[in-house]
Amino acid sequence: MEEASDYHAAPPLGIDPIGASTDSTALLYKAIRDDIVSGRLAANQRLVVTDLAKRHGSSTTPVREVLQLLRGEGFVIFTRNCGARVRPIDRDFIRDIYEIGVLIEPSLTRWFVGMATEADIAELELVQSQIEDNNFADQILHSELDTRFHTVIYQRHYNRHAAELWWKHREVLRAVSRRFGFTLARRAQVISDHRELIANIKAGDADRAAELVARHVEGSGLHILEHMRAMAAAQAG
Structure with a gap:
């Protein structure tokens, strides 16, 4: 099992799988993504930047970055005049x-x-x-x-x-x-x-x-x- 833990620590692919600008943004990304996958953020629910920032104890700038990353992976949809919402998984x-x-x-x-x-x-x-x-x-x-x-x-x-x-x-x-x-x-x-x-x-x-x-x-x-x-x-x- 000790060898397996080494693989846990190894950086995969040599590329950034998330694209986050900082480690804290990467953690925020994972938290919001997990909320979507688990259903804590429901399908088609609006994603309000200020609400998410408050929920995760963050400023609004990394939340906006995370929503764009999640958009790129298909978890979030942006629509004109409505902003971001959760894509149904x-x-x-x-x-x-x-x-x-x-x-x-x-x-x-x-x-x-x-x-x-x-x-x-x-x-x-x-x-x-x-x-x-x-x-x-x-x-x-x-x-x-x-x-x-x-x-x-x-x-x-x-x-x-x-x-x-x-x-x-x-x-x-x-x-x-x-x-x-x-x-x-x-x-x-x-x-x-x-x-x-x-x-x-x-x-x-x-x-x-x-x-x-x-x-x-x-x-x-x-x-x-x-x-x-x-x-x-x-x-x-």
């Missing part, structure tokens, strides 16, 4: 995000297979061993390690815009998925997919690796959608 929103991942991630993976070193593969195997040691017992740790696993593959890609888009969308899905657990079937599939992906990378098989990643991303998105459907049905009943 509905199934269409999640579907759109994971479908973009299905398009982007195979391309990033295919490039990585062509340049992966023995050190890269060793790092993937190390992170995977930590994922399996944790075995989903600590879901926050699993999320961090899973993100690190895929970051190893994408972090050096020459197209930084594509890598940043992947990161931003992954952060959205991570934030939403924290409301749900993993089914036993999904747990087994994640472990299996990661092992197979490492094997494809070792073999230099870019096509199979890319196809696997497309299925993996789609499976993750569908897993979240199924949880959301079940939650909606339970609330309706």
Whole structure:
């Protein structure tokens, strides 16, 4: 577990996943985003800068910055004469995000297979061993390690815009998925997919690796959608 904590501290991707100008703004961003994802800020609720600043003990300037960041990630919508409001985190929103991942991630993976070193593969195997040691017992740790696993593959890609888009969308899905657990079937599939992906990378098989990643991303998105459907049905009943 000590090695896993090292990954928790490591800066992912070498890019700023949030784009916040200061650490305090980054913390404010996470707090407001969590309020949206958890439902404490309801869908379509107006986001008044002064109210949010008071709620979080902040000045108005970082709140305005955070709302623009959240707008860029799709959590907040701005409309003329009405200002900012919370975008509903509905199934269409999640579907759109994971479908973009299905398009982007195979391309990033295919490039990585062509340049992966023995050190890269060793790092993937190390992170995977930590994922399996944790075995989903600590879901926050699993999320961090899973993100690190895929970051190893994408972090050096020459197209930084594509890598940043992947990161931003992954952060959205991570934030939403924290409301749900993993089914036993999904747990087994994640472990299996990661092992197979490492094997494809070792073999230099870019096509199979890319196809696997497309299925993996789609499976993750569908897993979240199924949880959301079940939650909606339970609330309706």
